[in-house]
Structure formats: structure tokens, C-alpha cells
Amino acid sequence: MTALSILDFVRVTEDTDARGALDNARDLAAHAEKWGYRRIWVAEHHNMPGVASAATSIVIAHIAAGTKTIRVGAGGIMLPNHAPYVIAEQFGTLARLFPGRIDLGLGRAPGTDQITLRALRRSPEAADHFPQDVLELQAFFAPASPNQRIVAVPAAGTEVPLWILGSSHFGAMLAAELGLPYAFASHFAPELLISALEIYRSCFKPSEQLARPYVxxxxxxxxxxxxxxxxxxxxxxxxxxxxxxxxxxxxxxxxxxxxxxxxxxxxxxxxxxxxxxxxxxxxxxxxxxxxxxxxxxxxxxxxxxxxxxxxxxxxxxxxxxxxxxxxxxxxxxxxxxxx
Missing domain, CATH: 3.20.20.30 (Luciferase-like domain)
Known part of the structure; x- marks a missing residue:
């Protein structure tokens, strides 16, 4: 059976405030758990009055604390906005609090507008380093070696599962090369869906995380x-x-x-x-x-x-x-x- 999961935008409506949106997301997750959904994700968006999930890791903690078994994660964290070390610390902490339930989907888009990018201190070329940032983040989740001088505490050894998110061929190729599961954003960019999946499956290389392509x-x-x-x-x-x-x-x-x-x-x-x-x-x-x-x-x-x-x-x-x-x-x- 194909699994069903949820992407919740944590919408602030004309009849709710941000707190109401956050509590609604938590309530939805509790119901989704009973209905058999595998996971619920929230996404990083900034400077959007109608979306209350900008502090994504905190929202994930709020949702996970109100549930027991459903996986909770980011769909996704826009990694070029952050130092991989900081994201490792955040999601490693989540993994310690909610073991076996945390996912980390990664995107390279900014999740906002150009003005807000400056407020985020995001450099124009940050997205160019996305593949290297993914590998760096993955290394921080791995068990620390005896002489490792920089350790992401408490992330080391949690091996939080990573996903590559995308709406183009770039993400498909990267996910295939790294042997990671791939999530295609056809809910807003469906045009390249079929060709991206073909690229991902045909180029996939098995990894420690994943033996076969997963779409x-x-x-x-x-x-x-x-x-x-x-x-x-x-x-x-x-x-x-x-x-x-x-x-x-x-x-x-x-x-x-x-x-x-x-x-x-x-x-x-x-x-x-x-x-x-x-x-x-x-x-x-x-x-x-x-x-x-x-x-x-x-x-x-x-x-x-x-x-x-x-x-x-x-x-x-x-x-x-x-x-x-x-x-x-x-x-x-x-x-x-x-x-």
C-alpha cells in the first residue's frame, strides 16, 4: 500500500492567529496518527503572514509533543539559509526528544523573497553549495570519531534520515547520487514530475541510508x-x-x-x-x-x-x-x- 502523509502549511486564517494555527497543526497530527498517516511535515517559509512555520524545528517539537507514533519532520528546511552545524544541533535535539520519529527534508530554495534573504544573512551564492552542505550535515549526524574536534551535540550518532526535496531535475540527480529518498513538489510545480522521477530512478546509487529508490x-x-x-x-x-x-x-x-x-x-x-x-x-x-x-x-x-x-x-x-x-x-x- 502506498503510504499517505501530510504536508501542513500551518495556515494563519482570517479567523485564527499564529497560536491557533500552531495548535491546529498539532491537533491535525493527533488525528492523522489515528487515521494511519505515516508522517506529517511542516515547511520553512519566511515573511509570510499566512504561514506560521518559519521556526520550523520549534513547530516540529510542538507537533511531536502532541503525538505518539507518527513521524514528524521538515518538508523542508531550506538548507542554504543556515549553517549545517546549527541544523544538525536542532534536529539532533529533536531526535533525542522523539527518537525514531524525526525526518529532515532539505531544499535549496530560499523559501521567501529577496528582501527577506538579506534579513536572513543569506549570501547570493549559498544555493551553489547545497550538495556540499547536505554531505556536511549528514556527517554531523553520523557517530563521532574519537579524534573529531567539531561534534554537533547532541546530534552525533542520531543519523536523522535525510530527504532531498525538489521541483526540477537538479534535486532528482542529487538525491540519486547520494542515495537518498526524493520528494517531488508536484503540489505546486508539477511540470517536471515524470521526467524527474525517471532521472532519479535510473541514476540512483544505493547508500547506507537507502538500498533502493524511494519516491x-x-x-x-x-x-x-x-x-x-x-x-x-x-x-x-x-x-x-x-x-x-x-x-x-x-x-x-x-x-x-x-x-x-x-x-x-x-x-x-x-x-x-x-x-x-x-x-x-x-x-x-x-x-x-x-x-x-x-x-x-x-x-x-x-x-x-x-x-x-x-x-x-x-x-x-x-x-x-x-x-x-x-x-x-x-x-x-x-x-x-x-x-
């Missing part, structure tokens, strides 16, 4: 009792994408009856290109959509975004998705490997 596919899924109801819920995410093009990143907005009144034809085309892989509809629609996506991609795991405005309604969406995933698993082309 996670990001996908937007919104489930409701009917296709019509789900399409209305989806307008929240569609408005968020439209606002990005307008340079007006604000709080998450409640759904509306007619999205055509909100966006222009150009904005619609831009948003729908990014959301092209979305699965929106009733349980039957979601079930068939999941089965088709897995059959096409051979994904070992789906990382699901269900960007629904109201918390209780979002919980229901994830519950329906979990049920649909179990039903879809009865169809062929599902994998059983676990990492």
Missing part, C-alpha cells in the same frame, strides 16, 4: 461529501495562489461560491498550471485520483496538502482522504516498502 510525490487533495462541495473548498487555495501572483501574500481566506469572480483569465491560467495535479472531489473521485496518480508515478508515498480553510472541515477532508487511500490500495501498482 514521495506531493499532491493537493481536497475531499468532501460531493464534488461540488470539494470544488468550493478548493477556492481557498486558488485564491492563495492568485494572491502570490499579485504580490499580496496575506492570511488564508474562506472559500467563495464562484472563483471566476476572483481571478483574471491570466491569473487563472497561472494558478491552474501550478495546481494541475490536484485531486478535488467526493470520496469516489479522490479514490480514483489517488489510484491513477500512483499508477502513473509508481510513488512509494504521497505527501498530501489539503488546504482547507476551516479546521474541522480540513480534518474531515483528511479523514476522507485516508479512507479513499485504503480503498485505492485495493487496485494494483501500490508499493509496500517502508522507510
Amino acid at each position: 514521495m510525490v506531493g499532491v493537493n487533495i481536497i475531499a468532501a461529501e460531493s464534488d461540488t462541495a470539494a470544488r468550493r473548498l478548493a477556492t481557498t487555495q486558488q485564491m492563495s495562489f492568485t494572491n502570490i501572483f499579485r504580490g499580496a501574500r496575506g492570511l488564508s481566506q474562506p472559500p467563495i461560491d464562484d472563483i471566476e469572480t476572483y481571478w483574471s483569465p491570466l491569473e487563472k491560467a497561472q494558478a491552474m498550471k501550478m495546481l494541475a495535479r490536484s485531486i478535488i472531489g467526493s470520496p469516489d473521485t479522490v479514490r480514483s485520483g489517488i489510484a491513477a496518480l500512483v499508477a502513473e508515478t509508481g510513488a512509494d508515498e504521497l505527501m498530501i496538502v489539503s488546504d482547507v480553510y476551516d479546521h474541522a472541515t480540513r480534518l474531515r477532508s483528511f479523514e476522507l482522504i485516508a479512507d479513499a487511500g485504503r480503498l485505492a490500495a485495493e487496485q494494483p501498482a501500490f508499493s509496500s516498502e517502508t522507510i
